[in-house]
Amino acid sequence: MQDQLAAEAEIVCRKARQEDFGPASELLNRYHVDRLGPEQRRDGFISALFTPAQLREMAEEIGVFVAVSRGQVLACLCCYDSASPALPPPYRTMSAHFDAWLFRGRALSAWRCFAYGPVCIDVPARGKGVLRRLFTTMLPEVRQRYQAGTAFVAKDNPRSLAAHIDQLGMAPVGEFSHDGQAFVALAFIVD
Numbered sequence: 299m300q301d302q303l304a305a306e307a308e309i310v311c312r313k314a315r316q317e318d319f320g321p322a323s324e325l326l327n328r329y330h331v332d333r334l335g336p337e338q339r340r341d342g343f344i345s346a347l348f349t350p351a352q353l354r355e356m357a358e359e360i361g362v363f364v365a366v367s368r369g370q371v372l373a374c375l376c377c378y379d380s381a382s383p384a385l386p387p388p389y390r391t392m393s394a395h396f397d398a399w400l401f402r403g404r405a406l407s408a409w410r411c412f413a414y415g416p417v418c419i420d421v422p423a424r425g426k427g428v429l430r431r432l433f434t435t436m437l438p439e440v441r442q443r444y445q446a447g448t449a450f451v452a453k454d455n456p457r458s459l460a461a462h463i464d465q466l467g468m469a470p471v472g473e474f475s476h477d478g479q480a481f482v483a484l485a486f487i488v489d
Contacts, residue, residue, distance in 0.1 A: 326374055445487070469485055
């Protein structure tokens, strides 16, 4: 137990710095759906590829958040403004449904929303509370500008769906497809 607490304490969650964008891009792309076998996909995957330049652009809008231990990026969480031209194509497809989807009794389009995701945690860092810590690190950056966050997770990514719904309390608000892939749209209050 003491070893686990020491390992968790060594993991620092913070906003990404210039030197983090390359390693964060490599981490995200390593877990891209097309680069994993069927067995590996069960543990979660990313649906889009990202360059360091794209991560830099996200960091200028809201932020890219990383979990780092001993100089190594172990996890990455990205956020965009929902009006950003840099949004991944599935998000644009999802946001076309915001007028029809309800979140807490109001159309999702009535909320000041930002785009949450992707988030990726390297296998050795999983089960150490990193997702919750990254999420908590992100919240102060969005509270003043947004009321809600929105995300999408591939329907065939049950690990990620469970993490976001069960651990972070995100609510499913709808389903959509993009390029033949089925996704679940999620929303959460920024408080």
